[in-house]
Amino acid sequence: MNRRGAETADPSGDLASLNLEPALSRASGPAPSLPHSASTPSFASFNPARACEHVGGTTYYFTAEEAAAQKSAEPPTVPAPFTAYVTPPPQVAPGRGAGSASLLGAARAPAGFFASDELREQILKQQSLMLVHPNPQAYPELPTEVDSYHELCPLEPPGPLQKSALFNCVTSVYKATNVKTGQCCCLRRIHGMRLANTNSLQTVAQWRKLSHTSLVALREFFTTKAFGDNSVVMVYDYYPGAETLMARHFSQPPQLNGFADPFQDPSIPRPYSAQKNAVLRQKNALMPEALIWGYIIQLSGVLRQIHAAGLACRVLDPTKILVTGQDRLHVNACGVLDVLLADSGNTNSMMMVQHYQQEDLVGLGKLLLALSCNSVLAVQPDNFNTSISIVERHYSADLKAVIMNLLVPNGGRQRSINDVMPMVGARFYQQLDASHRLCDRLEDELGREVQNGRLFRLLAKLSAITERPELNLDGAWAETGDRYMLKLFRDYVFHAVTEEGRPFLDMAHVVQCLNKLDAGSSDKVCLMSRDLQNVLVTTFSELKQCFERSFRELFEASLAKDPPGA
Structure with missing residues (x-):
C-alpha cells in the first residue's frame, strides 16, 4: 500500500532516536526504486554486504556491527512458563458466538463491528422520542417546570x-x-x-x-x-x-x-x-x-x-x-x-x-x-x-x-x-x-459494540494531535518530533491505496492497527511520507509512546492558567 502526498517534513529527530539512519541512507548511488506497497520496500542503493531480515512481510536491512550492538543491548530472554492455553494478543478481534449465526444469520464483514440496523433503528427511535418537545402554540398553558x-x-x-x-x-x-x-x-x-x-x-x-x-x-x-x-x-x-x-x-x-361496522363504538348502544x-x-x-x-x-x-x-x-x-x-x-x-x-x-x-x-x-x-x-x-x-x-x-x-x-x-x-x-x-x-x-x-449485539467506545476515544486523541495548526505559539508542533510519526501513522491507517492507486478501504485493517497502537504491540510497521522521500520503520510500542507523550503535552497546555505569550 502506498502513502502518497505533497507535504514534506523533517523527521530527523525521530530518526536519530530510532537509529534508522543506516536503513534510510541514500547518500551514494542512484535514487531508490520505490515499490507499490509500503510493507515490502526494496532499495537498489543498499550495500549487498548488509544482512536483511523479513518480519511480517517487511524486509529490514542492517550491518553486522549494528546486529551485534543491538543483540548486546537487548536484555536476556527469559522463557515463558508452560501453559495449556495460549491467550491471543489484545489487538486480535474475536469472532461471533456460536449462537449468533442462528439468531441473526450471516453478516457482512463490516457489519460484524456494529450492532444490527434493526436494533440501532429501535434504539434511535426511543432516544428521539425522549427528546420530543411540545409546540408552545398547541399548549400555551403548559408550565415550564413542575416541582x-x-x-x-x-x-x-x-x-x-x-x-x-x-x-x-x-x-x-x-x-x-x-x-x-x-x-x-x-x-x-x-x-x-x-x-x-x-x-x-x-x-x-x-x-x-x-x-x-x-x-x-x-x-x-x-x-x-x-x-x-x-x-x-x-x-x-x-x-x-x-x-x-x-x-x-x-x-x-x-x-x-369491506364496509366498516356501524356499531364499532362500544359506548353506543347496539342490538344484541x-x-x-x-x-x-x-x-x-x-x-x-x-x-x-x-x-x-x-x-x-x-x-x-x-x-x-x-x-x-x-x-x-x-x-x-x-x-x-x-x-x-x-x-x-x-x-x-x-x-x-x-x-x-x-x-x-x-x-x-x-x-x-x-x-x-x-x-x-x-x-x-x-x-x-x-x-x-x-x-x-x-x-x-x-x-x-x-x-x-x-x-x-x-x-x-x-x-x-x-x-x-x-x-x-x-x-x-x-x-x-x-x-x-x-x-x-x-x-x-x-x-x-x-x-x-x-x-x-453488545459484543459488537463493546470495543467501539475505546477506539473512538483513541481516534479523538489522535485527531486532536495531528494536523494541529499550532501549540504554545509553535506553528510546526504537529509536523516535528513525535507528532510527525503519528501523522505518518494516520496516513498508513486511513490514507492507504492499492497498487492501482485506488483507495484501500478495509475496516479490519483500521481496527487492527488501532488495537495494536492501543496495546503497544511489538510488531513493526513501515511508514512512508506523502512525498515518498522518508521511510520510517518502527514498532507500535514506540508509536504508543509518541502518542502518549504528545497527548500529555497537549493536555497540560489545556490546563495552563496563563495563555502562551502572556
Missing part, C-alpha cells in the same frame, strides 16, 4: 379533557425530565384534587417498594399548583415508544364485507344481534395461542408480586397495560385508585384488599377472554356463552380452563393467583427459552 421536573411534553393528543372511565376523574399524562438525575419520567396528573389526609402516603410508600419487570414502577408522589389548580402528580417510569394493549390488538374496527355477530366475525383473525400464554405468564407474575405485598392491582384494563418490544407487557397506573380511595376517607382494610384481589382475578379472566376472541365485546354478559364457545373451538382445553377458573366462582372459596401457575405447566419453559434467546441476541 423538580421540567421539559414537560403531553403524551396525549390535544383536545377537550374528559373523565377517565376507570378512575372517574380527569387525568393527564406528561413526559418530563428530572432536573436532578436527567432521567425521563412519566407524570400522571390528577386534576383538581386536594389531599384531605395523609393516608395515601402510606399506600404510595408500599407501591414504591415494588419492583417487577412487568410493572411500571411508581417513583414519586407530590401535590402542586403549577398547573393553576390543586393537582396530585404521580411519577412513573417512562417507556418511549410503548403502546397500550388496546391500541395493539383492539384498534382495528370490525369489517362487514350486532354484538354477537361482531364477536363471531373476529374469529377469522384470532391471536396465536402462544402469544396469549406469554401474556398469561407475564400478567400472573406481576399479580403474584403485587398480591404478596398486600396490595391490589385494580387496573387490569387494555388501556392501562403497555406493550413494548417483542410483546413485553407493563401494567401501568398502579396505585392511582388507592390514592383516590384513601383520600375519600374509605379505610383500606385487609378485607377490602382481599376483595380487590379477587376482582383482579376476574379482571384478568375478562382480559384473557377479550384477547382470545380479539374483541372487547366478548366480555359483555350477553356474549359470554358465544365467547367461551369460540375459545373452546379454536384453543386448547388448558386455556379455556384458565379463563373459566378466573371468571366462574368456585363455591365461595377464596381463589389465588397461584392457582394459575399449575395450569401454565410446561409452557413456562417456552417463555423462558424465548427470554434467553433474546438475551443471547442482545449480548451478541
Whole structure:
C-alpha cells in the first residue's frame, strides 16, 4: 500500500532516536526504486554486504556491527512458563458466538463491528422520542417546570379533557425530565384534587417498594399548583415508544364485507344481534395461542408480586397495560385508585384488599377472554356463552380452563393467583427459552459494540494531535518530533491505496492497527511520507509512546492558567 502526498517534513529527530539512519541512507548511488506497497520496500542503493531480515512481510536491512550492538543491548530472554492455553494478543478481534449465526444469520464483514440496523433503528427511535418537545402554540398553558421536573411534553393528543372511565376523574399524562438525575419520567396528573389526609402516603410508600419487570414502577408522589389548580402528580417510569394493549390488538374496527361496522363504538348502544355477530366475525383473525400464554405468564407474575405485598392491582384494563418490544407487557397506573380511595376517607382494610384481589382475578379472566376472541365485546354478559364457545373451538382445553377458573366462582372459596401457575405447566419453559434467546441476541449485539467506545476515544486523541495548526505559539508542533510519526501513522491507517492507486478501504485493517497502537504491540510497521522521500520503520510500542507523550503535552497546555505569550 502506498502513502502518497505533497507535504514534506523533517523527521530527523525521530530518526536519530530510532537509529534508522543506516536503513534510510541514500547518500551514494542512484535514487531508490520505490515499490507499490509500503510493507515490502526494496532499495537498489543498499550495500549487498548488509544482512536483511523479513518480519511480517517487511524486509529490514542492517550491518553486522549494528546486529551485534543491538543483540548486546537487548536484555536476556527469559522463557515463558508452560501453559495449556495460549491467550491471543489484545489487538486480535474475536469472532461471533456460536449462537449468533442462528439468531441473526450471516453478516457482512463490516457489519460484524456494529450492532444490527434493526436494533440501532429501535434504539434511535426511543432516544428521539425522549427528546420530543411540545409546540408552545398547541399548549400555551403548559408550565415550564413542575416541582423538580421540567421539559414537560403531553403524551396525549390535544383536545377537550374528559373523565377517565376507570378512575372517574380527569387525568393527564406528561413526559418530563428530572432536573436532578436527567432521567425521563412519566407524570400522571390528577386534576383538581386536594389531599384531605395523609393516608395515601402510606399506600404510595408500599407501591414504591415494588419492583417487577412487568410493572411500571411508581417513583414519586407530590401535590402542586403549577398547573393553576390543586393537582396530585404521580411519577412513573417512562417507556418511549410503548403502546397500550388496546391500541395493539383492539384498534382495528370490525369489517362487514369491506364496509366498516356501524356499531364499532362500544359506548353506543347496539342490538344484541350486532354484538354477537361482531364477536363471531373476529374469529377469522384470532391471536396465536402462544402469544396469549406469554401474556398469561407475564400478567400472573406481576399479580403474584403485587398480591404478596398486600396490595391490589385494580387496573387490569387494555388501556392501562403497555406493550413494548417483542410483546413485553407493563401494567401501568398502579396505585392511582388507592390514592383516590384513601383520600375519600374509605379505610383500606385487609378485607377490602382481599376483595380487590379477587376482582383482579376476574379482571384478568375478562382480559384473557377479550384477547382470545380479539374483541372487547366478548366480555359483555350477553356474549359470554358465544365467547367461551369460540375459545373452546379454536384453543386448547388448558386455556379455556384458565379463563373459566378466573371468571366462574368456585363455591365461595377464596381463589389465588397461584392457582394459575399449575395450569401454565410446561409452557413456562417456552417463555423462558424465548427470554434467553433474546438475551443471547442482545449480548451478541453488545459484543459488537463493546470495543467501539475505546477506539473512538483513541481516534479523538489522535485527531486532536495531528494536523494541529499550532501549540504554545509553535506553528510546526504537529509536523516535528513525535507528532510527525503519528501523522505518518494516520496516513498508513486511513490514507492507504492499492497498487492501482485506488483507495484501500478495509475496516479490519483500521481496527487492527488501532488495537495494536492501543496495546503497544511489538510488531513493526513501515511508514512512508506523502512525498515518498522518508521511510520510517518502527514498532507500535514506540508509536504508543509518541502518542502518549504528545497527548500529555497537549493536555497540560489545556490546563495552563496563563495563555502562551502572556
